[in-house]
Amino acid sequence: MQVQQNVNTASSYAQVFNLPHLGPLPELDVEQWLNTEQPLSLEQCRGRVVALYAFQMLCPSCISQALPQAKQLRQAFTHEDLVVIGLHSVFEHHSAMPEVSLRAFLQEYEIHFPVAIDRSSSMGIPHSMQNYALQGTPSLLLIDQSGRLRRHYFGPADDIQLGAEIMELVLSDV
Amino acid sequence: MQVQQNVNTASSYAQVFNLPHLGPLPELDVEQWLNTEQPLSLEQCRGRVVALYAFQMLCPSCISQALPQAKQLRQAFTHEDLVVIGLHSVFEHHSAMPEVSLRAFLQEYEIHFPVAIDRSSSMGIPHSMQNYALQGTPSLLLIDQSGRLRRHYFGPADDIQLGAEIMELVLSDV
Amino acid sequence: MQVQQNVNTASSYAQVFNLPHLGPLPELDVEQWLNTEQPLSLEQCRGRVVALYAFQMLCPSCISQALPQAKQLRQAFTHEDLVVIGLHSVFEHHSAMPEVSLRAFLQEYEIHFPVAIDRSSSMGIPHSMQNYALQGTPSLLLIDQSGRLRRHYFGPADDIQLGAEIMELVLSDV
Amino acid sequence: MQVQQNVNTASSYAQVFNLPHLGPLPELDVEQWLNTEQPLSLEQCRGRVVALYAFQMLCPSCISQALPQAKQLRQAFTHEDLVVIGLHSVFEHHSAMPEVSLRAFLQEYEIHFPVAIDRSSSMGIPHSMQNYALQGTPSLLLIDQSGRLRRHYFGPADDIQLGAEIMELVLSDV
Secondary structure, three states, X not given: OOOOOOOOHXXXXXXXXXXXXXXXXXXXXXXXXXXXXXXXXXXXHOOOEEEEEEXXXXXXXXXXXXXXXXXXXXXXXXXXXXXXXXXXXXXXXXXXXXXXXXXXXXHHOOOOOOXXXXXXXXXXXXXXXXXXXXXXXXXXXXXXXXOEEEEEEEOOOOHHHHXXXXXXXXXXXX | OOOOOOOOHHHHHHHHOOOOOOOEOOOOOEEEEEOOOXXXXXXXXXXXXXEEEEEOOOOHHHHXXXXXXXXXXXXXXXXXXEEEEEEXXXXXXXXXXXXXXXXXXXXXXXXXXXXXXXXXXXXXOOHHHHHOXXXXXXXXXXXXXXXXXXXXXXXXXXXXXXXXXXXXXXXXXX | OOOOOOOOHHHHHHHHOOOOOOOEOOOOOEEEEEOOOOOOOOHHHOOOEEEEEEEOOOOHHHHHHHHHHHHHHHHHOOOOOEEEEEEEOOOOOHHHOOHHHHXXXXXXXXXXXXXXXXXXXXXXXXXXXXXXXXXXXXXXXXXXXXXXXXXXXXXXXXXXXHHHHHHHHHHOOO | OOOXXXXXXXXXXXXXXXXXXXXXXXXXXXXXXXXXXXXXXXXXXXXXXXXXXXXXXOOHHHHHHHHHHHHHHXXXXXXXXEEEEEEEOOOOOHHHOOHHHHHHHHHHOOOOOOEEEEOOOOOOOOXXXXXXXXXXXXXXXXXXXXXXXXXXXXXXXXXXXXXXXXXXXXXXXX
């Protein structure tokens, strides 16, 4: 391997990730908030990066991969830099995951960041899940300090790359 | 949890990691280079971030943790942004890890980034290991685009935090 | 290490595990059976070994360790040799784990062996859990071909040792 | 699932594994023994089961899977029931794995059971590896108390099944 040279910071930046702007993200449309005294909104998160994890409490890869990663993000970044939010978007087994079950789940898995319950719809797919065009769970949306969607993961996100992407958004000018 | 507000980017930056300057790092003092046609130097890596992994081929946690992480870094960042270098710093079992063994090791573990063989000394601790005050293996040094040491890990480094720290150095002005 | 000699099969047997007889196990006292057309009883399992896994669907180590092991047992042994039974013994968060939630859980985690719902009591600890003096979840009871308890695990059981213990019970005369 | 009934111990036994007799295994043909004061032979292991692990110190899956399993076997069974032997069968990178390197490797990985160095041949494949028709490393041979080969694994062996198979051989009449 021959390491290349003559690279400046600007082009580095461009080549690293240069996360695309996927447009402004609509506000969360949810029924209820857990793990927070007051409801949150994406609007009030401006100036900070947001990692929004859509999950279901009976989704195996949410439990084994996405939620542990969300907890690690909460440890790696300060509250001033990153807001971690869970979005419980139930699109199957609706009657199996009521609020009382979700509350026990969060306690057993020691999830302490704010979790919103997505607003149910008559068609089965809850509202925020529809608005954000999520394909299933787990999904992870990275939102920049201006409220724009910059990354949309469906399935697992690599830890190293995710840490780097969030830092890119933390350091970028609004 | 109550999410805090009124945070600007500048203070975010300050709070994220704000990796300290641990001083300029002396040039590598090594016997030989593998996996590269021409010898490397830290000098010629200016303008890029360097992740320098000191390891021994018979060190269990190097094999299970540090070297797989180094390979993942190689995937996550471009060559323009990050140089990944292995430093084979043998300080025990010297006769057990000659160059011929290291070459086979690199092949079997599919390690393709440049690896330097630290210069042996009569006292057992090789030269670069002494110069960098490494406490053992695995050790990881993060070097910024100006050649200054910014982070010194002895033992495992968290993937998410490492990705973020490297990105901080990639994006910082020289 | 000096390997010892002059060992005969009989004494080997004695030294391997020689699982103690912990007494006859009372019959299961449960409310309902899932994943089976007809209710099971320990009585009808005579002539086969039984691995009885007590769990809760919101118990993290049940999900990460015990239930995957139960599924592996189901693959490793035939139905003629080993009966694998799940026992859903809810002793906390009672309202969070109703039958409809358990059914969805079993489907999502692809658990196909019979699962009994422990009979609830007014005191919170369900009946079979009381009768078997279980200390919590996950618990694993190994029952021999005569219906006697031979091993009682609370927490994780080592895969290799468990495979060996079950084989000991499969091969032992009734 | 409908659990079957009317199964007796004898047919259970027959259905469990009933490990085939793969013939008497020739004696080990090796250059040297480590981790033991006196050379071992399969002959002197009669009356005990033998787990013979063929490995190379630079073989990644030997390090990550087979050797940790061998160490777990050493914990799970007594010396009276099971002899665990390592066989260092180098068939590639011959000059990279001399005895001095192997000794350091065993120390670093805390492998304390006896390890034999397979006898090298002019054709590259060492003698025992040829005699036992091993396809590569890791390989695991299970040898019964009469010295007959009963199981030949190339690649990973499942922990639960392996524990059961060894117990079957421990309990079987010679």
